[in-house]
Amino acid sequence: MATTEKEIKKSKTASDKVSFTKENYMFWYESMQLMRKFEEKCGQLYGQQKIKGFCHLYIGQEACAAGAVSALKKQDKWITSYRDHAFPLALGSDPKAIMAELMAKRTGISKGKGGSMHIFDKSVNFVGGHGIVGGQIPLGAGLAFAEMYKGEDGLCICFMGDGAVRQGAFHETLNMAMLWKIPVIFVIENNGYAMGTSVQRTSNVIELYTLGEGYDIPSMPVDGMTCEDVHNAVTWAAERARKGEGPSLLEFRTYRYKGHSMSDPAKYRTKEELEEYKSQDPIEKVRATILNNKYATEAELEAIDENIKAKIDESVKFAEESPYPSAEEAYTDVYVDNAYPYIKD
Numbered sequence: 001m002a003t004t005e006k007e008i009k010k011s012k013t014a015s016d017k018v019s020f021t022k023e024n025y026m027f028w029y030e031s032m033q034l035m036r037k038f039e040e041k042c043g044q045l046y047g048q049q050k051i052k053g054f055c056h057l058y059i060g061q062e063a064c065a066a067g068a069v070s071a072l073k074k075q076d077k078w079i080t081s082y083r084d085h086a087f088p089l090a091l092g093s094d095p096k097a098i099m100a101e102l103m104a105k106r107t108g109i110s111k112g113k114g115g116s117m118h119i120f121d122k123s124v125n126f127v128g129g130h131g132i133v134g135g136q137i138p139l140g141a142g143l144a145f146a147e148m149y150k151g152e153d154g155l156c157i158c159f160m161g162d163g164a165v166r167q168g169a170f171h172e173t174l175n176m177a178m179l180w181k182i183p184v185i186f187v188i189e190n191n192g193y194a195m196g197t198s199v200q201r202t203s204n205v206i207e208l209y210t211l212g213e214g215y216d217i218p219s220m221p222v223d224g225m226t227c228e229d230v231h232n233a234v235t236w237a238a239e240r241a242r243k244g245e246g247p248s249l250l251e252f253r254t255y256r257y258k259g260h261s262m263s264d265p266a267k268y269r270t271k272e273e274l275e276e277y278k279s280q281d282p283i284e285k286v287r288a289t290i291l292n293n294k295y296a297t298e299a300e301l302e303a304i305d306e307n308i309k310a311k312i313d314e315s316v317k318f319a320e321e322s323p324y325p326s327a328e329e330a331y332t333d334v335y336v337d338n339a340y341p342y343i344k345d
Helices: 022-047 062-069 086-091 095-102 136-149 162-166 168-179 227-242 271-278 282-292 298-321 327-331
Strands: 077-079 156-161 184-190 219-223 248-253
Touching: 022 062, 022 086, 022 095, 022 227, 022 282, 022 298, 062 086, 062 184, 062 227, 062 282, 077 136, 086 095, 095 298, 136 156, 136 168, 136 184, 156 162, 162 168, 162 184, 168 184, 184 227, 219 227, 227 248, 227 282, 282 298
Parallel strands: 077 156, 156 184, 184 248, 219 248
Antiparallel strands: none
């Protein structure tokens, strides 16, 4: 089931000949390690019941976020589903605020009201974190439409899981986005399973990128376990969007090493399948490239790892020491305008 070169033969883009620099690889390594170690810590804290409710980890899929961040501009908007902790980390959000949100604390990035599935950070243009399957797809197109309407050079990259493409909102949005040439990049993070149901059991169409072709949207599969391929594909799609050519659809073929959520033992897949994908670990790929090209030494990478560990330990301490929201907080942020006529003092 592992992604092969033959399977991604269509993923050549206008940016295939890009030469990646030391800075690219060092960014990818540090970014992906932060995501991985943060998520591993979340798993531990969930087991200790310090994080409660739903919790979906991104372990294994880090190249999808890291490779996309390096390809886009700071003004671009980001939106995704509920497997959302890693994106703001890659974009530069404070890990302390994210960890506090996961523990439902007042100092959380959504004031403790959103939890794991509803992370937001306007300062890095991350617009969620959405718990409704496929609900973020029309919102992503709307964010991109706003950029187009304002005449700005921005776009929106809209992530979704493979299960979301069976939703009607997906097809309605693709139709309108192409009709109006909206600058949106649709990304299907195809990790093989919609919760516990394999892609092969959900539809006759298992080459998910071909769903865009029905709307004449340029679409392609991408090796989502490789930062370079992700970066190239997103660069190509962004160039199209900024030139006014409309949306693109990218199928990132990736894999999650953990279950769908913390409550999922993932018994629907074999150990052999899991090990096959672990052999494609995107962090280890980048690490090998760094060492082979002498961009950094083992000691320097270990220093980065230690710094990340310290950041995560600091985020846990901050979250544990932070207060919970007061009961009155449930009445704030319900309406933008506090003078709304239906609100009584």
